[in-house]
Amino acid sequence: MSSSRYKIPKQTTRTEYPVSNSRFITTVTNADTVEKARQFIHQIRAEMSDASHHVYAYKIGYGSSVIEGMSDDGEPTGTSGPPTLAVLRGAAIGDIVLVTTRYFGGTKLGTGGLVYAYTNAAKEAISVLPLEEKVERKFVGVTIPYTLYERLKQLTQTYEGIVEDDEFDAEITRYLYLPQEHIQPFTNDLRELSAGQVKPIILED
DSSP: OOOOOOEEEOOEEEEEEEETTTEEEEEEEEEEEEHHHHHHHHHHHHHHSSSSEEEEEEEEEEEEEEEEEEEOOOOOSSSSSHHHHHHHHHHHSSEEEEEEEOOOOOOOHHHHHHHHHHHHHHHHHHHHEEEEEEEEEEEEEEEEEEGGGHHHHHHHHHTTTTEEEESSSSSEEEEEEEEGHHHHHHHHHHHHHTTTTTEEEEEEE
């Protein structure tokens, strides 16, 4: 799956994983910036302020351009944040933040027990998480003669374009959102149709 098209969380999901009287409550949602991830972590801390720990990990972006973060939040170093992030890395999902909130049940789990608990709490949440596809798009403008309008409509459909507007003047200017991965083949087809006369212009990155 390319970095311009990938799976993301569709909605906020919560699961609970009990281990030796401790409750591990995992909440997952979509976050496409570090700021949104931090806001969500803060929100969970405020919602369950009486909990022992709020362990988190996030993965913003997908593929080669990813920003990651994690925290053990007071658990022994390496027993909770890294295993949680490892689960996110193993899932083919981008723009995701996951917080596992622990209510201590009186029984110490030990280092291995904590790694096991946090890993499985995260895995369980990911396994029931509804997903949707995110497609990175660019806003593009194309000006063409009227004779090519029908062909442009066909190309728009072929390359999954979303039309914002058509302006009819001496020529037609179409404004549309194109999947990033389709811009080059769309451009090539337009040039071929117009004998090199028409080229789309990217209006915003």
